[in-house]
Amino acid sequence: MNSTAERRAEMEAILLAPLVKPSRFYDLGILIMAMFIMWGLYAWSEQLRHGLIVTGMRDQVFWGLYISNVVFFVSLSLTGTFLSAVLRITGNHWQAPVTRLAEVVTGAALLMAATMILVDMGRPERVFYVFIHGRLQSPLIWDVMAVTSYLVGSIIYLYLPMIPDIAICRDRLSPSVSPLRRKVYDILALGWQDSAKQQERLNKLISIMTVLIIPVAVSVHSVTAWIFAMTFRPGWDVTILAPYFVASAFFSGVAAIIIAMTVYRKVFKLEKYITWEHYRKLGWLLLALLLVYAYFSFAELLPGAYKLATHERELLNLLLTGQQAFLFWVSLLGSIVVPAVLICWRRTRTVAGLTVASVLITVTLWIKKSYLLIVPTLQVSLMPFDAPGRYHPTWVEWSLSLAAIAGFMLMVALFFRFFPVIAIWETSRAAGEGG
Amino acid sequence: MGISRRRFLQTLTWAGLGTAVYPLLSRVSKVEAKGWAASGLDPRPTGTKTLTKQWTMVIDLKKCEGCVIINKPPQCTVTCNQGHFVPEGQEWIKVSKVRGAGGGSHWMPFPCMHCQKAPCVDVCPVGASYYTEEGLVLIDQDRCIGCRVCMAACPYHRRYFNWKQQRLTPEAALAERSPEYPVPALKGTVSKCMFCAHNVRKGKIPICVSGCPMGAIYFGDLERDIITNGMEVVPLRKTLAENNAFRFKEELGTEPRVYYLPGYGQEFGREARE
Numbered sequence: 117m118n119s120t121a122e123r124r125a126e127m128e129a130i131l132l133a134p135l136v137k138p139s140r141f142y143d144l145g146i147l148i149m150a151m152f153i154m155w156g157l158y159a160w161s162e163q164l165r166h167g168l169i170v171t172g173m174r175d176q177v178f179w180g181l182y183i184s185n186v187v188f189f190v191s192l193s194l195t196g197t198f199l200s201a202v203l204r205i206t207g208n209h210w211q212a213p214v215t216r217l218a219e220v221v222t223g224a225a226l227l228m229a230a231t232m233i234l235v236d237m238g239r240p241e242r243v244f245y246v247f248i249h250g251r252l253q254s255p256l257i258w259d260v261m262a263v264t265s266y267l268v269g270s271i272i273y274l275y276l277p278m279i280p281d282i283a284i285c286r287d288r289l290s291p292s293v294s295p296l297r298r299k300v301y302d303i304l305a306l307g308w309q310d311s312a313k314q315q316e317r318l319n320k321l322i323s324i325m326t327v328l329i330i331p332v333a334v335s336v337h338s339v340t341a342w343i344f345a346m347t348f349r350p351g352w353d354v355t356i357l358a359p360y361f362v363a364s365a366f367f368s369g370v371a372a373i374i375i376a377m378t379v380y381r382k383v384f385k386l387e388k389y390i391t392w393e394h395y396r397k398l399g400w401l402l403l404a405l406l407l408v409y410a411y412f413s414f415a416e417l418l419p420g421a422y423k424l425a426t427h428e429r430e431l432l433n434l435l436l437t438g439q440q441a442f443l444f445w446v447s448l449l450g451s452i453v454v455p456a457v458l459i460c461w462r463r464t465r466t467v468a469g470l471t472v473a474s475v476l477i478t479v480t481l482w483i484k485k486s487y488l489l490i491v492p493t494l495q496v497s498l499m500p501f502d503a504p505g506r507y508h509p510t511w512v513e514w515s516l517s518l519a520a521i522a523g524f525m526l527m528v529a530l531f532f533r534f535f536p537v538i539a540i541w542e543t544s545r546a547a548g549e550g551g
Numbered sequence: 552m553g554i555s556r557r558r559f560l561q562t563l564t565w566a567g568l569g570t571a572v573y574p575l576l577s578r579v580s581k582v583e584a585k586g587w588a589a590s591g592l593d594p595r596p597t598g599t600k601t602l603t604k605q606w607t608m609v610i611d612l613k614k615c616e617g618c619v620i621i622n623k624p625p626q627c628t629v630t631c632n633q634g635h636f637v638p639e640g641q642e643w644i645k646v647s648k649v650r651g652a653g654g655g656s657h658w659m660p661f662p663c664m665h666c667q668k669a670p671c672v673d674v675c676p677v678g679a680s681y682y683t684e685e686g687l688v689l690i691d692q693d694r695c696i697g698c699r700v701c702m703a704a705c706p707y708h709r710r711y712f713n714w715k716q717q718r719l720t721p722e723a724a725l726a727e728r729s730p731e732y733p734v735p736a737l738k739g740t741v742s743k744c745m746f747c748a749h750n751v752r753k754g755k756i757p758i759c760v761s762g763c764p765m766g767a768i769y770f771g772d773l774e775r776d777i778i779t780n781g782m783e784v785v786p787l788r789k790t791l792a793e794n795n796a797f798r799f800k801e802e803l804g805t806e807p808r809v810y811y812l813p814g815y816g817q818e819f820g821r822e823a824r825e
Contacts, residue, residue, distance in 0.1 A: 167738045169715035178699045178712055238697015238739030245696050249677040256676035256700055268567030348706040499708045501647030
């Protein structure tokens with residue numbers, strides 16, 4: 117009993133330390149990200165002044181990096197909450213130390229996806245029209261509904277298990293933080309006293325949210341796929357698109373969680389809580405999802421490649437041997453072959469190896485499932501008068517894309533400046549149950 | 552204390568659900584805002600909603616030579632661009648050389664097809680693209696949010712985005728913009744051919760029709776069953792039936808209001824190619 121209390125005290129000491137005074141790496145990281153964002157805001161002001169003419173998009177390839185980033189961020193958002201809900205519902209407690217990290221990734225990614233939609237719009241000041249003039253027939257409105265529901269649901273789902281931890285912050289951090297922050301902790305903790313009755317209620321609520329959030333998570337990326345699938349365009353007009361999106365989003369999301377684990381493990385010195393065991397389990401999950409993704413990638417192309425209808429043939433020419441072939445083959449190599457080797461080979465099945473595999477997967481899935489989803493399809497001309505379209509992103513688009521990634525990382529980082537990365541309450545409970 | 556937390560969480564949950572159903576609720580309360588055509592509940596002119604007119608275009612491909620025989624750029628495009636101050640880089644009616652299945656080629660003008668089942672109207676999130684009671688598909692640039700999903704949906708590539716503020720001529724600058732006459736074009740919104748809705752309202756034929764030196768473009772009303780190219784007036788349905796009229800990409804089921812009259816063996820494959 118005594119050792120449990122000691123363990124708990126040590127845990128609180130380690131996990132609450134970054135909330136009072138984070139390391140120098142952390143401050144440096146924040147500074148770099150803020151610089152990227154400032155530069156991105158400058159690029160956006162240029163775009164608002166001159167219009168979307170400052171991008172590489174034109175009438176034929178009218179969507180580019182921005183919409184690619186929307187798809188990418190939505191796919192990142194799928195996994196965090198989804199994974200933690202699936203593991204909670206199946207009674208797996210080993211994941212307790214990484215759930216919060218995963219859920220915050222979801223929230224930040226969703227906010228960034230919404231921002232990128234705004235950046236892509238021709239008249240961003242009219243964005244509220246989707247609420248006052250929204251039409252249910254439009255897949256875009258389905259997306260608005262799915263994303264807002266998922267965002268609200270994810271925030272509740274993130275917040276509920278955090279209440280006991282906020283109470284810990286309220287009780288333990290009083291002397292070392294400002295009165296305002298203490299006040300905020302006090303409000304957010306909702307008078308949590310860790311009583312048996314409160315625990316019972318909280319557990320019940322968490323269970324309900326766990327069940328509710330899973331279909332919403334699946335819907336959010338399905339609907340994003342349907343925006344594309346509801347058109348007559350080659351590569352988009354396929355029934356497999358939504359499940360393929362969900363599967364590949366799950367895949368790249370697990371990779372993103374592994375990257376975030378490595379970063380915060382290092383910066384916040386969490387080696388004691390995020391252990392090799394987490395990497396090992398998530399690594400095998402990553403391999404399983406890699407196989408599903410490989411299967412979908414093949415199944416998506418084969419029926420079109422067999423029949424070679426006019427526009428499908430043009431698209432496949434672009435992807436397999438044409439202008440986009442380099443990116444296409446690199447993305448398959450980087451998302452399937454190399455990571456599979458890194459995970460399977462005993463000597464690279466380490467924290468470093470899995471992190472490298474995850475970085476590769478994240479980057480190449482951005483290429484394959486975002487950029488190569490949108491640009492080549494739009495390059496295929498639907499009319500006899502168009503030559504294959506061209507698209508070269510400009511500095512404005514690159515700046516805003518980098519700023520979006522920086523904004524995403526900054527949101528996650530700032531969140532953990534004020535709340536512990538690891539769920540103290542759940543982790544100590546899971547450790548207690550485990551023995 | 553426990554009650555207040557529960558109440559708080561309940562409120563949060565309802566707020567989440569409320570966000571999800573808000574577009575639905577706002578729709579119900581806004582049906583009357585812009586008439587049935589742009590209301591968005593069902594902009595498709597079906598059921599009890601009868602059309603007052605059905606503007607239709609018929610293009611006689613036997614007469615169209617892409618204006619190469621008079622050694623000029625296609626005059627329908629030129630007159631349209633001038634008459635509507637069409638922004639640089641856009642061609643609301645575009646003339647193209649099309650390869651037939653038989654190996655030959657012929658000229659074909661492409662305006663907006665004004666589909667009866669328009670994919671662009673279906674996908675528009677805010678009802679900026681809508682059907683009129685006269686069978687047209689128009690864009691309200693003061694409603695358009697510039698998401699370009701209609702451009703993705705249009706299988707004819709007949710929509711253009713206003714990437715920048717166009718340089719305005721005095722006439723364009725003074726014009727009052729409306730869906731029927733989208734001049735001056737608004738930066739960050741979508742433009743396209745509107746079948747000269749502003750002209751036909753005043754009993755004038757569209758600019759491209761009067762601009763065509765060959766009289767290849769006919770325009771008329773399916774309800775009254777007449778079309779004209781500015782020189783002659785002919786019955787619409789009979790002309791379509793007797794000339795093997797076809798619509799472009801008929802197989803997609805978009806039911807365009809633009810018909811083509813073939814004459815050079817268009818769309819019919821011949822193995823006799825040398």
